[in-house]
Amino acid sequence: DPIEKKPLYHFYPESEAFSIATAGCNLACLNCQNWTISQSSPEETKNYDLFPDQVVAQAKKYNCSSIAYTYSEPITWYEYMYHTAQLAREAGIRNVLVSAGFIKQEPLLNLCSVIDAANIDLKSMDDNIYLKLNAGKLQPVLDTLKTLKDEGVWLEITNLVVPSWTDDMEMIKRMCGWLAENGFVDTPLHFSRFHPQYKLQKLPITPLRTLEAANEAAKSEGLKFVYIGNVPGSDAVHTHCPGCGKTLVERSGYRIRHMLISNGQCPDCGEPIAGRWN
Numbered sequence: 001d002p003i004e005k006k007p008l009y010h011f012y013p014e015s016e017a018f019s020i021a022t023a024g025c026n027l028a029c030l031n032c033q034n035w036t037i038s039q040s041s042p043e044e045t046k047n048y049d050l051f052p053d054q055v056v057a058q059a060k061k062y063n064c065s066s067i068a069y070t071y072s073e074p075i076t077w078y079e080y081m082y083h084t085a086q087l088a089r090e091a092g093i094r095n096v097l098v099s100a101g102f103i104k105q106e107p108l109l110n111l112c113s114v115i116d117a118a119n120i121d122l123k124s125m126d127d128n129i130y131l132k133l134n135a136g137k138l139q140p141v142l143d144t145l146k147t148l149k150d151e152g153v154w155l156e157i158t159n160l161v162v163p164s165w166t167d168d169m170e171m172i173k174r175m176c177g178w179l180a181e182n183g184f185v186d187t188p189l190h191f192s193r194f195h196p197q198y199k200l201q202k203l204p205i206t207p208l209r210t211l212e213a214a215n216e217a218a219k220s221e222g223l224k225f226v227y228i229g230n231v232p233g234s235d236a237v238h239t240h241c242p243g244c245g246k247t248l249v250e251r252s253g254y255r256i257r258h259m260l261i262s263n264g265q266c267p268d269c270g271e272p273i274a275g276r277w278n
Contacts, residue, residue, distance in 0.1 A: 002254040006068060006098050007190050007229055009239065010275030011117045011154050013249065014256050017096055018059035020050070021071035022080070027100055028135040029123075031162055035198040038072040052084035056091050066116070070098035078107060085114035097153075101144035102136050108144060112151035117276070119156045119190075120145060124166045125175040133165050146182065154276050156188040158229070161206045161214060163194060172214045176221035185222050186274035191215060193230035212236075225274070243271030 001019045003011060023045045025038035032038055037045060050058065059067050067088050069081045074097060085095040094116040101120040103111075120141065124130060127138045148155045159175065161167050179187065191214045194206045211228045215236055218226040228236035232253070239249035239261075246268050250257040260267055264277050 001068065003066065003068075003096070004251065004254040004256075006070065006096060006119050006156075007158065007227070008096065008117055008119055008154075008156050009190075009227060009237075009249070009251075010156065010188050010225065010273075010277075011096075012065065012094075012276055012278060013259060014278075015065045016063065017066045017068040018055070018062060018064040019068040019070050020055060020084075021069075021074075022077045023047075023072060024076045025073040026076050026102055026136075027073065029100075030133055030199040031160065031165075031194060031197055033195070033197045034071050039198075052080065052087050055084050056087045056093060059088065059093050060091065064093070066094035066096050068096040068098060070096070073102075074099055075103045078111070082111060082114065085111075089114050100134070100136065101141040103140065103144060105143060105147060108147050109151065112148065112153055115153050117154040117156075118148050119158055120148070121158045121160065122175065123160065125171050125178065129165060133162070142178070145184070149183065149187070155184075156190065157184070158190045158192055159214075160192045160194055161210060162200070163203050163206055163210075165200075167206065167210050167214075169213055169217060173217045173221065176218040176223055180222045185224055187223075188225040188227060188275075189218055189223055190227045190229045191218075193228070195230065208234075239273070241266040241269060241271050241273065244269040248273060 001017045003015045003017050023040045023042045074081045088095050097115050097118040123134050130136050130138045191211050196203055215226050224242040228234050237251045238247050241248055248261050249259045261273050261277050
């Protein structure tokens with residue numbers, strides 16, 4: 001996979017990630033787009049036997065600079081992920097966690113020693129919605145975001161905007177305000193468009209105007225890098241300098257058309273651009 005698919009926009013753009021998953025999840029999201037994997041048992045999925053050393057070998061074979069633990073919830077296969085990540089680190093391969101972030105602090109701190117980047121799905125800022133929509137709780141996810149940031153793991157956040165569930169603009173503003181107040185102004189935030197899936201197939205696709213309003217709400221709270229996902233052709237996939245406004249990274253789908261960032265800075269005004277750049 002291109003790393004942009006995770007999505008990670010500020011973590012070694014144009015690099016390739018070897019993506020792996022197993023069946024199972026510790027949540028039960030009504031809108032899960034990978035429900036045929038996450039809400040299934042291993043007996044119901046097509047599987048390949050790959051021990052951790054074989055995963056690393058496959059990543060090398062395909063010239064992938066990272067291994068992404070993704071698609072289902074990697075926290076449910078924690079030991080396998082951790083062991084694989086250890087071997088990957090020894091081989092000079094980076095590790096990427098794509099997760100809902102519903103994990104206790106002690107195992108998370110242990111994992112931070114081998115994880116280079118993470119995209120965490122912050123599903124809403126309402127505990128009642130977390131329970132009904134996802135069968136989880138909000139506070140552990142907020143704690144996860146703080147821990148990843150404190151431990152130096154490169155972090156990006158995704159918020160899926162689900163009509164009638166998580167599209168309340170006041171709640172979105174509250175979420176963005178919390179992120180700003182807790183030191184995440186440089187953390188990329190991806191608002192993702194909902195498509196009818198799994199148990200919410202009767203809902204409509206998220207209107208573009210709702211995503212654009214969320215984008216503006218995030219920027220008004222001081223977040224510097226806000227993107228819109230799952231909308232082909234949207235201009236809100238490009239990276240702009242928060243200092244002078246210059247377009248620094250132009251994207252087309254998961255591919256980079258043009259990139260101007262030099263040594264982690266805007267070449268025009270010298271504004272630092274948070275991320276891990278080549």
